[in-house]
Amino acid sequence: MGLLSLGTPLEWPESRQYNDHVRKNGIEQLLYIFLAANGRKNDPLLWGDEIEYMMCKIDDAGRNAVLAVDDDDVLCALNTEDVGVCQAHNTSFHPEYGRYMIEATPARPYTGFMSNYVEENMGERRAIVDSKLEKRGVELLSLAVFPRMGCPGFTDLSESWDHHNSASRSLYLPDEIINRHARFPTLTANIRTRRGEKVCMNVPMYKDKRTPDHDDTVFVRDWFTIEDKEGPLASKPGHIYMDSMGFGMGCSCLQLTFQAPTVDKARYLYDSLVNFAPIFLAATAASPAFKGWLADQDVRWNVISGAVDDRTPYERSTEPLLPEYNNGNGKSLNEHPMRIPKSRYSAVDLYLGGNSFFDREFNDTDVPVNQEVLERLQSNDIFPMDFDLARHFSHLFIRDPLVVFQERVDQDNKHSTDHFENIQSTNWQTLRFKPPTQEATPENKKCPGWRVEFRPMEIHLTDFENAAYANFIYLVVECLLTFSDDINAYVPMSEVWKNMEIAHRRDAVLDEEFYWKIGFNKEGTRKLSFTEIFHHPESGIFPQFIDRILVHKGFVSSSWTELKNSRQSAHLRLYYYLKLISDRATGALPTTARFLRDFILNHPDYKEDSRLTSVINYDMLKLASRLTHLDDTNGELTRFFGEEIVQFLR
Numbered sequence: 001m002g003l004l005s006l007g008t009p010l011e012w013p014e015s016r017q018y019n020d021h022v023r024k025n026g027i028e029q030l031l032y033i034f035l036a037a038n039g040r041k042n043d044p045l046l047w048g049d050e051i052e053y054m055m056c057k058i059d060d061a062g063r064n065a066v067l068a069v070d071d072d073d074v075l076c077a078l079n080t081e082d083v084g085v086c087q088a089h090n091t092s093f094h095p096e097y098g099r100y101m102i103e104a105t106p107a108r109p110y111t112g113f114m115s116n117y118v119e120e121n122m123g124e125r126r127a128i129v130d131s132k133l134e135k136r137g138v139e140l141l142s143l144a145v146f147p148r149m150g151c152p153g154f155t156d157l158s159e160s161w162d163h164h165n166s167a168s169r170s171l172y173l174p175d176e177i178i179n180r181h182a183r184f185p186t187l188t189a190n191i192r193t194r195r196g197e198k199v200c201m202n203v204p205m206y207k208d209k210r211t212p213d214h215d216d217t218v219f220v221r222d223w224f225t226i227e228d229k230e231g232p233l234a235s236k237p238g239h240i241y242m243d244s245m246g247f248g249m250g251c252s253c254l255q256l257t258f259q260a261p262t263v264d265k266a267r268y269l270y271d272s273l274v275n276f277a278p279i280f281l282a283a284t285a286a287s288p289a290f291k292g293w294l295a296d297q298d299v300r301w302n303v304i305s306g307a308v309d310d311r312t313p314y315e316r317s318t319e320p321l322l323p324e325y326n327n328g329n330g331k332s333l334n335e336h337p338m339r340i341p342k343s344r345y346s347a348v349d350l351y352l353g354g355n356s357f358f359d360r361e362f363n364d365t366d367v368p369v370n371q372e373v374l375e376r377l378q379s380n381d382i383f384p385m386d387f388d389l390a391r392h393f394s395h396l397f398i399r400d401p402l403v404v405f406q407e408r409v410d411q412d413n414k415h416s417t418d419h420f421e422n423i424q425s426t427n428w429q430t431l432r433f434k435p436p437t438q439e440a441t442p443e444n445k446k447c448p449g450w451r452v453e454f455r456p457m458e459i460h461l462t463d464f465e466n467a468a469y470a471n472f473i474y475l476v477v478e479c480l481l482t483f484s485d486d487i488n489a490y491v492p493m494s495e496v497w498k499n500m501e502i503a504h505r506r507d508a509v510l511d512e513e514f515y516w517k518i519g520f521n522k523e524g525t526r527k528l529s530f531t532e533i534f535h536h537p538e539s540g541i542f543p544q545f546i547d548r549i550l551v552h553k554g555f556v557s558s559s560w561t562e563l564k565n566s567r568q569s570a571h572l573r574l575y576y577y578l579k580l581i582s583d584r585a586t587g588a589l590p591t592t593a594r595f596l597r598d599f600i601l602n603h604p605d606y607k608e609d610s611r612l613t614s615v616i617n618y619d620m621l622k623l624a625s626r627l628t629h630l631d632d633t634n635g636e637l638t639r640f641f642g643e644e645i646v647q648f649l650r
């Protein structure tokens with residue numbers, strides 16, 4: 001999340017009048033960015049991570065664990081009276097969708113390979129917040145999903161249901177869980193209003209002996225004429241039903257941003273990482289339960305995708321749930337309604353091209369574009385853009401702005417990027433191509449340049465794991481940028497989309513095969529197991545990326561496994577990062593999702609009915625807290641990481 005624009009957010013009926021205005025001016029802003037920054041060269045490989053945490057209250061006497069909603073003043077303090085401390089420790093804290101959430105990044109980006117420092121900085125971030133929360137009895141956990149989100153009493157608020165939740169109108173989430181900055185409730189309400197219905201996510205329920213055949217928490221209420229009738233129509237048998245933005249945007253993830261030396265290298269990097277995204281979604285699976293139910297999937301992605309899906313029924317090529325109320329079918333929203341196959345939160349849609357390995361045929365999926373934007377970007381006298389890049393932006397610009405601030409309607413397109421960012425930052429794809437600003441001229445090295453953000457990964461409980469995944473992807477990125485002349489990572493986009501779907505399946509790491517290159521210096525794909533994707537000599541990530549870059553850097557002579565005998569602490573720690581990822585890929589170690597699922601299935605309170613009672617939830621959060629602090633009292637850490645890694649961590 002960048003800095004929040006301040007001002008008065010407009011509600012949808014007013015805001016939508018500015019849709020074309022925002023798009024039109026956003027595109028002019030983008031052209032001025034390209035005019036200014038296209039010539040940048042030799043920008044260093046700066047990078048950084050983002051970690052999202054949940055504040056939780058764990059009550060040992062009552063054996064209950066809830067989200068701490070009313071401690072958001074801590075985030076405020078971190079950005080006011082504590083800025084000195086934060087700067088001294090190179091940490092920065094940001095608001096997130098949930099009022100119980102905190103996002104943290106390094107204040108200044110890393111430069112190149114920093115091994116130990118990444119984890120150290122993550123530790124500093126945690127320590128700073130912990131020191132503030134300790135006195136309040138609040139725990140900071142980097143948990144992907146709060147497992148009883150939306151169940152009775154899942155927060156520390158006592159009076160959240162004595163009034164109506166008009167922003168989300170959810171049957172389960174009170175509006176108080178939403179960040180209090182006006183942008184967030186407005187975003188929630190505007191998505192719902194534009195869609196013409198509440199959002200609707202049906203996640204397959206894990207089927208056990210006594211699992212009910214449908215989600216029995218669905219009910220009809222009489223607060224809101226339309227929305228309160230939707231539940232029984234929208235929910236599907238055999239699925240967990242969720243009905244508001246918070247179920248998705250209230251999840252936590254790990255994101256990484258990398259700066260490329262030039263705009264062309266940024267495009268190449270983006271394209272090359274496209275098929276890494278589904279693989280690393282599955283590899284980092286950490287979400288086995290939603291809304292108090294065990295799910296038959298391991299990741300959060302499609303929940304967030306549904307949670308911000310603002311498409312009308314017409315755009316989704318479906319009928320409204322309640323045609324008697326939503327009779328326009330959403331067609332009347334604009335003059336030229338179109339069918340839109342995917343949510344604005346979804347896998348990457350288009351390769352950016354701009355290099356010799358790229359072939360337009362790799363973009364083989366149905367991706368609608370804004371024709372007017374496509375034409376303007378290619379023919380103008382500011383910066384005529386090539387077709388492939390123009391196509392990417394003209395796809396992003398099929399979307400409407402979701403929140404427009406009254407005070408920010410009129411902007412100077414040569415100096416502001418707000419309108420562009422409005423559309424850009426509400427296209428939530430597995431990767432984000434981040435252009436700089438109009439200030440980022442080639443001479444102005446103080447300004448960030450062209451960046452690529454890697455966004456699919458689930459967050460992990462420990463800093464050790466999050467640092468492992470961050471460093472791993474860093475090495476892949478360094479390898480790609482170093483050997484960009486001979487690594488060809490393109491696979492047909494349709495196969496990437498299939499991989500995204502496969503990545504959602506329970507135990508995908510163990511049981512599924514994914515489309516993957518047969519080699520990175522030739523064309524062609526085939527389906528491979530996770531072990532092969534990571535270790536196959538011709539196409540595995542370890543031999544083709546990790547070993548290659550480690551040899552190039554002079555860390556090893558041929559294989560990453562040599563790091564184990566290193567006397568340099570940075571190299572030794574790197575070995576254990578790589579070992580963790582290798583062992584999870586081969587199934588020698590469980591994913592977080594598998595580990596938590598097993599804990600639930602084996603809990604004495606579990607009744608083989610897929611339900612997470614509040615006692616199971618409490619015990620699971622206690623476990624999460626012990627793992628977070630590398631506490632092996634019960635031998636859990638050893639089962640989670642294996643003997644060898646635990647020995648090292650000690």
Ligand code: ADP
Binds near residue numbers: 002049447453
């Ligand atoms: P967003 O939420 O828009 O993705 P954040 O500011 O939360 O952005 O996070 C961006 C990440 O990028 C942070 O880890 C930050 O340290 C890092 N970063 C900052 N400047 C650069 C840069 N020039 N190149 C690469 N990464 C950068």
Ligand code: MG
Binds near residue numbers: 001050052103
């Ligand atoms: Mg975030």
Ligand code: MG
Binds near residue numbers: 001002050103
């Ligand atoms: Mg952020």
Ligand code: MG
Binds near residue numbers: 002
């Ligand atoms: Mg963000």
Ligand code: MG
Binds near residue numbers: 070071
């Ligand atoms: Mg308070």
Ligand code: MG
Binds near residue numbers: 001050453
């Ligand atoms: Mg981000």
